[in-house]
Amino acid sequence: MFFASDNAGPVHPQVMDRLNNANDGYAMPYGADPIMDEVREAIRNLFEAPEAAVYLVATGTAANSLALACYAPAYSTVFCTQVAHIHEDECNAPEFYSAGAKLTLVPGTDKMTPEALRKTIEGEEVRGVHGPQRGPVSITQVTERGSVYTLDELSALTAVAKDYKLPVHLDGARFANAMMALGCTPAEMTWKAGVDVVSFGGTKNGCMGVEAVVLFDPKKAWEFELRRKRGAHLFSKHRYLSAQMAGYLADDLWMKTAAMANRNCARLAEGLQAKGASFLHQPQANMIFATLPRSAHRRLHDAGATNYIWEGSLEGDDPDEHLAMRLVCDWSITPDDIDTFVSHI
């Protein structure tokens, strides 16, 4: 009953197989392996972007920070939400990789709205050389609170960015989960919606540790390569990143695992609802933010469930007080796990 995160589950067997199969003989290092050629081609096809620059790194923070650094000069500021992973969970990596750019927080509790974004952008750089310059807008899809922007919502945000000629980064650590929730194509959720660069996540959705960065403007390619190397994120035995991604893409595995994760989440949400849980908002992808009474939390805890108490504490006198929890499902969660979990509430 592991619902703490989607970064703790096993690698999908198909990815593991591909890794094992790749482990034969010699392959040119540093991205010159033939599997990477295959991966690059596959991702360009997927995104209907034959010119896109495609690179692999091993962590989501590297994907985000390197992508942003190509678009955020040191004297600029990145626009993101108050709960963005790049703001809260990367220990200043975006600031590090951009040599000291700022992050300007767009008010709001989860999804960024075009109005809030516009107002925030307007609030910056009205002072010439004195304040930071307006830099990229970074959007997270699936959001950190489990919401999914519709294509229209995405386009509305990028339209604001374009009004100010600002580039747009999409943190797609859970790209596949969002796409399956929307039922759209990768192109529709990225460049067709105005996105310039996307972190296309693999780790949370069945891989071991691999994320693709897709830059739709190939003129950024060489800068990205240099930044990746300088950041110590270029793997010598790169074929093992390539192989993960190749296994992940083959036979649409990435869509299948995302669909599984989303289905798991829906089943869990249904069970929670039946037990009277209340939701921060209706779960759309593979994350749930819901509240349960402390007594229910305690039963779950005692039964061995692993998940984060988001607000409040198991310690406390009142058994009826509602505590918020975050529940995340990856592809590997079984219906049995879910049903057992629900049964303990």
Add this chain to the structure above:
Amino acid sequence: MFFASDNAGPVHPQVMDRLNNANDGYAMPYGADPIMDEVREAIRNLFEAPEAAVYLVATGTAANSLALACYAPAYSTVFCTQVAHIHEDECNAPEFYSAGAKLTLVPGTDKMTPEALRKTIEGEEVRGVHGPQRGPVSITQVTERGSVYTLDELSALTAVAKDYKLPVHLDGARFANAMMALGCTPAEMTWKAGVDVVSFGGTKNGCMGVEAVVLFDPKKAWEFELRRKRGAHLFSKHRYLSAQMAGYLADDLWMKTAAMANRNCARLAEGLQAKGASFLHQPQANMIFATLPRSAHRRLHDAGATNYIWEGSLEGDDPDEHLAMRLVCDWSITPDDIDTFVSHI
């Protein structure tokens, strides 16, 4: 009728004299000039801090950024208000000098409150290595909106910082104005109130371009020196920084010019009040935020007054609409200027 800022007036004659007097013969460069020995001694005496490390730089941004960099590791965050100069007006200099530390904004419109500070600190670093570590608290005295923290207010803020073992930086670009408003000593407004490092401003109060950084912990001295040199802020002909500061300190000139600026401001506030202006808050030092009808603004503008319209625009149909303005007085403003200004309202 120049009320746009206190960074545009002339150098006080006494400072200029000292500069001219210093311009004789040869002096060892890079801070080894004898006038610097005199200045160091004078500042240590003023602050009742015989061990303090004292350094001069030429800009307030350099003073703030270098001071903060000694206390804010790259993986930390600095706590300041939303309108702090270090946040809004230094083009990411604090981020640059700290190699990418973050600035966490304490909500509020001007003065920081202990409650807001505590809540903001509590909100950071509850995620171990994932979020930035809590770093220094930076307080501006006089604030960017012209308020002056009382000694009790300062101590209440530093007490919160100390609860979390966080160092405290005081941005004292208008240190003297605040001190004269409070009627206290330099020591009372700094280390006795829990401040670890202060930017002691000279430029806005009668100098040409000089700020002292006073580090009450002398163990930081060598690091500061190296950071200053590496930041290209160590002057070869340093005696001309020393001479400014020496002239500024002699015969308590710095207190006199601050008192003059504050008196000018009070006279101006009185005049404005008589004319029906409304104030953001009661002016305490040398800055006023007040509103006047557009028609009055236009008359002032036509009469050649120089000041910032803070909110709104001279252009506009309604002559009665109130527009906010910022008015700053330095020591050099004359009663005549003020009275003429008021007469145009």
Add this chain to the structure above:
Amino acid sequence: MFFASDNAGPVHPQVMDRLNNANDGYAMPYGADPIMDEVREAIRNLFEAPEAAVYLVATGTAANSLALACYAPAYSTVFCTQVAHIHEDECNAPEFYSAGAKLTLVPGTDKMTPEALRKTIEGEEVRGVHGPQRGPVSITQVTERGSVYTLDELSALTAVAKDYKLPVHLDGARFANAMMALGCTPAEMTWKAGVDVVSFGGTKNGCMGVEAVVLFDPKKAWEFELRRKRGAHLFSKHRYLSAQMAGYLADDLWMKTAAMANRNCARLAEGLQAKGASFLHQPQANMIFATLPRSAHRRLHDAGATNYIWEGSLEGDDPDEHLAMRLVCDWSITPDDIDTFVSHI
């Protein structure tokens, strides 16, 4: 016949098995996996350093840069050879991670000598605040040209460093190859010889992508953790780094693969010598720098051998001109490969 590098061969089956075995169920992320506990313990035991801080990263450049950053302030300079990997092959990563420290090159062609090191250190920082401050000494073992420092040579270098109170970093990308060449213990080649922090390589010696950083001073632990996270080198699914290292350490595999690589190299050197090749110096570990006539290079190339021509070019009129080559063996090279290679000369 792949002799281009030891970064292009397969992962050893025992490491792969451990990876596959680790791929079961859920494991706490970000280094909190139980396999990491096992690895930490094993490395502390190996190094006879029960207090050492032990961390895993995925690339050698990350290991070096993060380790150095903990010891090299931005206003300091790192001492290394002209051919050090940190200087030539990391695209300014050490400069990046240290926020702009310099690398001062100790003259010489391969091994650093105590005399050259001392002279170079003496040449730096005789100018107070003006030049960079003396920072860590970084030694590569096995060197970039395939030499192995004896324990006495290592101690002589670290003694010079200690004379100036400078910390010592050991780039051990080929740590195991050196150790097997010397027949010593990990402790003897590190802290007993005066090393403060070591990059303990796995990738080139049978792993997929994992390096341990061992800091013998545990007071540096938390700083390292923060730098690793900020550098985007903390893996969420960390167990797969742990599992690689666990498989690598089990049953002394790491020593066995290194011994295999060294034996392969010795066999190759013998074959080359019999064919009249001349050596830059006598191969000691798993790298050979040797010269052959252009005609021999061409035959090898036509036969499908993969290796670097170090100086000169296959193109050229004179078939007898000698061209330098670099040959590297990892554990996976077979005697047959070697003999075939030699037969083509």
Add this chain to the structure above:
Amino acid sequence: MFFASDNAGPVHPQVMDRLNNANDGYAMPYGADPIMDEVREAIRNLFEAPEAAVYLVATGTAANSLALACYAPAYSTVFCTQVAHIHEDECNAPEFYSAGAKLTLVPGTDKMTPEALRKTIEGEEVRGVHGPQRGPVSITQVTERGSVYTLDELSALTAVAKDYKLPVHLDGARFANAMMALGCTPAEMTWKAGVDVVSFGGTKNGCMGVEAVVLFDPKKAWEFELRRKRGAHLFSKHRYLSAQMAGYLADDLWMKTAAMANRNCARLAEGLQAKGASFLHQPQANMIFATLPRSAHRRLHDAGATNYIWEGSLEGDDPDEHLAMRLVCDWSITPDDIDTFVSHI
């Protein structure tokens, strides 16, 4: 008898006068003062570069570091000599401002030769993404050892840079001294000779603390402005930088003071030669590197002369041992000083 440096003498009265005259009324801050308009125009005229971007900063290190940062990406390397000020005397400021670029040292003892430059450039970046990319070439004129490149020598160096499409920076801390030695125009010594950006020194030649940065490509202007502000080098009371430069340029003062300094140096060299001193090379501008017996050094020291012993020490048994000294003259040195100095040898 002050010959230690040209950074310790007084400000020329004409510059001081202009400073005093500028000290009247109010002037728009941050470079918007009318004197700056005058200075910009004057420098563009001087350099026959009507489009050039012209900015003022207060230190030579700021001028060099900011100029280089506009041309040296973080993943590049700057080519300079082993004794370049940017390498030896700026405490890693160029590395800081460029976010970690490297400095690659062109071998040689003083002047850079085209052959050495070409060979050094060739030695860098033959490894794609692994090594740093080739960045700007930085040339110092007058060199750190007092030599002056002829126009042909300059052009030969920049021609090498252009062969590799590398930009060229000229560190002109002693620009005027070189120009007077050559008898050429500012344009001839800069853009006509292939220079892209120049640090045009004022401090060492009669100013208090001001250097102009002239970027011949105006497309770099805004980036420079942002970098200057972010580096805390934009002065609020900017008119006092402008006034220094205006006073310095008026009536060709800058050429006169340089000519005076050079003449002083020639007189000193003549005197030294008559006393049997031997020279590192024939003095051309305002610096002398010469050797004298220890006994002569002692006599000078006892007579109160201030200068650097470059190699060796006053302490020592042998009165006849020759010690190298550096002697620098600024405009303010008097013939009497020089003659007295020589008389003590």
